[in-house]
Amino acid sequence: MNFIPTYALYGENRSDETEFFIHCETIASRSKKHQWRIKPHKHARFLQILHVSQGWCESWIEGRETHFGSGGIVVVPAGISHGYRFSADIDGHVLTIVADSAEQLFPEHQRIARWFNHHHFFETSFADNNLDDLNIALQRFAGEYEQRRIGRSLFLELQLRMILLQIYRMYHEANDDEVSPPTDVDGRLLSLNDLINRHYREHQSVAFYAAETGISPTHLNRLTRQAYGVPVSGLIARRVIQQAKRYLVFSAKPVQSVAFELGFSDPCYFSRYFTRHTGSSPLAFRRAQLSAMDG
Structure with a gap:
């Protein structure tokens, strides 16, 4: 059996003790350092969301290979093995948060919170206006993350709530899912x-x-x-x-x-x-x- 390392962030041994950890970076910023390949690994306490806005990606999630391009979104909960290979023109973002962040951000909507406890992959079309909204939201989030402006933590928390809800909505709309009425x-x-x-x-x-x-x-x-x-x-x-x-x-x-x-x-x-x-x-x-x- 091949050993799959566990990281806080890929290639780093930094602490993952904070309960409010948020990290956002472009896909290229880390993958370029590793020749556009992120070897299979997992995170003990972190949920990770990858969104591709340009280029191509090959993903390996628990050994299952998937190929996708612009509009692809991958949700990887804690403890799930995952790896990627990207094209050199890749663009998009990787959002990393503590695994139970969704439960903290949506205490009154446990169905939404629990959705982020599972692996999901889906693709959206170029014509989907939600995709443009998500791109803008992630760019704004990444820009705020890189700065130290007044109210930064609160802004990131509110923006993160909107991003997660947007992804949850896009997944169900992409799969033509209807939310079943509550029992x-x-x-x-x-x-x-x-x-x-x-x-x-x-x-x-x-x-x-x-x-x-x-x-x-x-x-x-x-x-x-x-x-x-x-x-x-x-x-x-x-x-x-x-x-x-x-x-x-x-x-x-x-x-x-x-x-x-x-x-x-x-x-x-x-x-x-x-x-x-x-x-x-x-x-x-x-x-x-x-x-x-x-x-």
Whole structure:
């Protein structure tokens, strides 16, 4: 069996500990250094999206070979072996983000988030206006990534959300997919996610969410354990911690202000709550993430 190396970025042994890692570069910037070939490798914690806007590419995904040109998009989740060979006139972008970024960016749309946990390949036509929109969005994202302008982190987060949603939409339109109507269980879980997004700062009880969705707390906890592996209280905690992390990384708010924003009357309790769920204090988490993002 051939050994397939695991990298943070191809050919680099840099740390991949940041939870908000974003990297964007042109295909040529890295592949040219390696004679237009990226040998099979994989990423332990990163999701990678490759978009070809000019030239040709041969891809090897888990040993399966595919040839494509302009308009080709490849989504490679963490742990999947992949390699490429490009033509010398290749143009396009490679976007690398932490594997669970989609879950953090689309907490209220788990169907979209879960789509990025799987490998996808599709091609779009030159006549597709969505392709022009995606090219522009990626160029703008890459330009912002290379600079250190005011609000850079927030801009990248918002733009990334738009890019991922655009790719998700383009895939389903390219395959003539119709989104199936939600089942009764899906509908209740969607309602629950919506309720949590609207009320998580209020620290409501499980009984409150059960009453709002029209089922018993026991039944609701059973549904969330089956769908997400945690009870309702676990989903609420995830949402609180997720927003806390975003405030800590993408804003300059003091920890005390973050606590108040999230409905905690006691900042010390918020710090203990955050540490219990993440293993790190809010201040230590902020320092580690910002340090990693700055390279």
